Amino acid sequence: MSTFMSLGEAIASAVHDGDSVAIEGFTHLIPHAAAHEVIRQRRRDLTLVRMTPDIVYDQMIGMGCAEKLVFSWGGNPGVGSLHRFRDAVERGWPHPLTLEEHAHAAMANAYAAGAAGLPFALFRGYLGVDLPKVNPNIRRVTCPFTGEELAAVPALRPDVAIVHAQKADRDGNVLIEGILGVQKEAVLAAKRAIVTVEEIVDDFGPRSPNAVILPSWTLTAVVEVPGGAYPSYAHGYYDRDNAFYLGWDAIARDREAFMAWMKANVLGQGPEAFAAHGRRAAA
Structure with missing residues (x-):
């Protein structure tokens, strides 16, 4: 059964050095806040798994979390390359990255x-x-x-799956709505699963026809992190910050600019500080 935890507690208990970690979400509901906590806790030698690694994996690779990447497409959506990803592959910075590419x-x-x-x-x-x-x-x-x-x-059987969703109820069941990727499959395939949510509610209320419910028994930890998908979007809560994706291209091209941005916006912040942008976007 899932347990309500803080984000720091959830990552500390579920994500260990050397784990295979699938952080999934398609177009929206990308769990940036959770990935930032993995970076803050300085996890190392991870095998990162994701169908569409984008900015959040660029950050994790650039901060030295990843030893291997299992993926089927990589890029900054609508903008271009992931420069920290490329630096690791082409020049071994901060260390070499093994690739396993699929369709x-x-x-x-x-x-x-x-x-x-x-x-x-x-x-x-x-x-x-x-x-x-x-x-x-x-x-x-x-x-x-x-x-x-x-x-x-x-088969993909990650040690940990991390996803973001709109709501959890008081029993730890989770509702995902909008465009769906492989969140359900990743959670069911993983040994441990963390879900960050926009809010915890008494009742899910009306649901769209393509809604997915993750039962509490499939989850290890549920964490309330409003804005936890920012700068991607959360259907029904806030929009995608397109300017952020455009701006990331210049930040990530330069190692020093990248490290300065990460120190100011991730390493030097509490678990919910960056996610506050998402809350402001929803206001």
Whole structure:
């Protein structure tokens, strides 16, 4: 059953050096506040897993948290490259980064396989592409019934999954609405799961048809962090800060500018200080 904790307590209890950590959210509900707490607690040698690593992983890589990245696309959405990511790959700063690159379909199926307790994911894909040449975890198997050749990748079973959502009720159940990614599958596949939420409520009230409820028994910790997805958006609460994504390009290009920004806005702040931007955006 999930336990209500502070953000510092949740990260300290669930995220350890050397863990594989999936921080998921698609377009909105990206758990920036939780990732910042991982950085503040100076976790090291992490295998970071994410279908679409963007600014939040650029920050974690640049601060030396990551040893390996398992991903299917990486960039600053609508802007360009992730410069801290590139610096780690191209020049080994702050240290070398191992890459395991997949297609979106492979990642989604691998999470689903992990959630189902299966050892690998099986799907149609990876035909006429070069990724299998650089990723030994992409294999082909033959269907015993039809003889068809199919793609196979190992199931994703992260040590920890971290997601952001709109609401939790008093029993620790969590509601996610709006555009959905693989949050449900990541939580079900992980050994431990942390959810940060905009608010804790007595009742979820009316829900949209595509709403997802994560039952309390699937979660390790629930943390109330209003604005915890900023600068991404939280459907129904605040908009995406497009100016931040544009501004990040210049900050991340230069190592000294990056470190100065992180010291001022992440390392030198409490768990909810940066998230306060999201609260102001919602006002």
